[in-house]
Amino acid sequence: MDKFRIEGGRRLEGTLRISGAKNAALPELAACLLTNEVVELRNLPRVRDIQTMARLLGHMSVGVEGPEGEGAEARVRLRAETISHAEAPYDLVKTMRASVLVLGPLVGRTGYARVSMPGGCAIGARPIDLHLKALERLGAEITTEHGYVEAKAKRLRGARLVFDRITVTGTENVMMAATLAEGETVLENVAREPEVSDLAQLLVAMGARIEGAGTSTIRIEGVASLHGAKHEVIADRIATGTFLAAGAITGGDLLLEGARGEHLDAVVDKLAECGVTVTKEQEGLRVRGGGRLRGADVTTEEYPGFPTDMQAQYMALVTQAAGTSIVTETIFENRFLHASELVRMGADIAIRGNQAIVRGPTPLSGAAVIASDLRASASLVIAGLAAQGTTIVDRVYHIDRGYERIEEKLRALGGRIERISG
Numbered sequence: 306m307d308k309f310r311i312e313g314g315r316r317l318e319g320t321l322r323i324s325g326a327k328n329a330a331l332p333e334l335a336a337c338l339l340t341n342e343v344v345e346l347r348n349l350p351r352v353r354d355i356q357t358m359a360r361l362l363g364h365m366s367v368g369v370e371g372p373e374g375e376g377a378e379a380r381v382r383l384r385a386e387t388i389s390h391a392e393a394p395y396d397l398v399k400t401m402r403a404s405v406l407v408l409g410p411l412v413g414r415t416g417y418a419r420v421s422m423p424g425g426c427a428i429g430a431r432p433i434d435l436h437l438k439a440l441e442r443l444g445a446e447i448t449t450e451h452g453y454v455e456a457k458a459k460r461l462r463g464a465r466l467v468f469d470r471i472t473v474t475g476t477e478n479v480m481m482a483a484t485l486a487e488g489e490t491v492l493e494n495v496a497r498e499p500e501v502s503d504l505a506q507l508l509v510a511m512g513a514r515i516e517g518a519g520t521s522t523i524r525i526e527g528v529a530s531l532h533g534a535k536h537e538v539i540a541d542r543i544a545t546g547t548f549l550a551a552g553a554i555t556g557g558d559l560l561l562e563g564a565r566g567e568h569l570d571a572v573v574d575k576l577a578e579c580g581v582t583v584t585k586e587q588e589g590l591r592v593r594g595g596g597r598l599r600g601a602d603v604t605t606e607e608y609p610g611f612p613t614d615m616q617a618q619y620m621a622l623v624t625q626a627a628g629t630s631i632v633t634e635t636i637f638e639n640r641f642l643h644a645s646e647l648v649r650m651g652a653d654i655a656i657r658g659n660q661a662i663v664r665g666p667t668p669l670s671g672a673a674v675i676a677s678d679l680r681a682s683a684s685l686v687i688a689g690l691a692a693q694g695t696t697i698v699d700r701v702y703h704i705d706r707g708y709e710r711i712e713e714k715l716r717a718l719g720g721r722i723e724r725i726s727g
């Protein structure tokens with residue numbers, strides 16, 4: 306298992322291009338199952354989860370060319386001319402929960418899907434009951450047996466439904482399924498994340514009739530078939546936020562090219578409250594640290610609120626801010642695993658239920674720490690960049706799932722970080 310060795314205390318400076326969003330690209334790859342024509346995605350991030358999804362599609366006999374090329378040119382061409390087995394096996398689902406995103410498109414197009422039921426993960430139980438309940442409302446017959454969900458339908462029928470709770474991949478799964486259903490589907494209390502809107506944009510380019518993506522009600526008029534399309538994946542707002550935090554904690558000056566400021570208002574506002582200057586430039590976002598950091602409370606919420614996927618990185622930042630910051634996590638029940646590792650590096654953090662009380666600033670000192678999930682690992686890397694001495698972050702496979710060669714990017718900005726292959 307690879308590790309990172311980080312020598313902290315270096316200011317980050319320079320320009321970095323933000324890659325495509327993993328959480329937009331994953332459902333967009335799955336969307337290729339809705340048509341027998343070619344879907345081409347550009348600006349695909351070169352991260353492990355994307356490879357896993359491509360493998361899963363290959364397993365179903367989807368023709369996958371690529372990913373090839375770099376940066377904005379990185380692209381993949383997918384063609385699901387026929388689907389040999391509409392199944393997501395346990396081995397792939399257990400490594401990536403987002404595999405469940407094939408369920409909606411498969412049952413929509415072929416009337417059948419068999420998907421291994423994802424288990425709990427480090428950050429919470431993460432059930433998929435709302436995906437299943439919604440597909441049932443569209444007429445799918447759902448059974449669960451031997452750890453697999455089976456969904457069957459001659460053809461899905463449009464329906465009106467209200468999600469009990471906002472779910473991002475649930476919204477995406479059901480929106481994809483409904484594109485090929487008979488008649489109109491109205492989904493209420495849906496996720497408004499930019500990744501949902503980006504997926505809707507691809508589906509519309511494929512001939513789907515969708516309105517309201519980005520609001521809490523989405524209307525879909527089912528069509529008989531979808532066709533091929535080309536689409537550019539939106540910039541990753543969470544990678545952007547992660548580099549904003551890294552720039553801020555090192556007192557640096559970074560220009561994040563291609564970053565979409567309008568997707569990050571809650572993060573930028575919170576950083577401003579902490580005394581970090583983030584400005585919208587023509588090329589993207591610029592962060593300038595160096596002033597005295599002030600603590601500020603934050604509560605994670607669905608979009609457009611402060612993202613749970615930025616909570617861990619924010620916590621690392623406010624360990625260096627003056628005063629008490631109360632970080633409240635409302636989306637996942639166990640997303641504070643990074644806190645005890647940050648404490649090992651010198652942070653003062655007390656956990657009370659779904660709140661972390663961070664008192665700062667406390668000097669951080671390099672230590673050996675273990676990454677427990679994707680964003681927790683990013684938080685430890687950020688802390689390592691600010692710490693005195695050497696930090697070793699173990700299990701960086703978590704970070705490789707969602708960040709594109711983060712150590713090379715940080716090195717290009719002046720960070721001292723290297724991968725130790727193990």
Ligand code: EPU
Binds near residue numbers: 403435436613637638
């Ligand atoms: N939930 C249910 N039942 C369901 C679905 C969700 O109870 O059927 C609960 C979850 O347990 C959770 C809450 O609803 O407590 C919200 O979960 P959601 O379904 O929105 O999460 P997700 O779709 O599984 C996506 C991202 C996550 C991100 C969350 C929240 C992808 C591939 N994943 O997950 O990204 O944290 O939305 O914004 O889009 C990450 O990138 O590090 C990551 C974990």
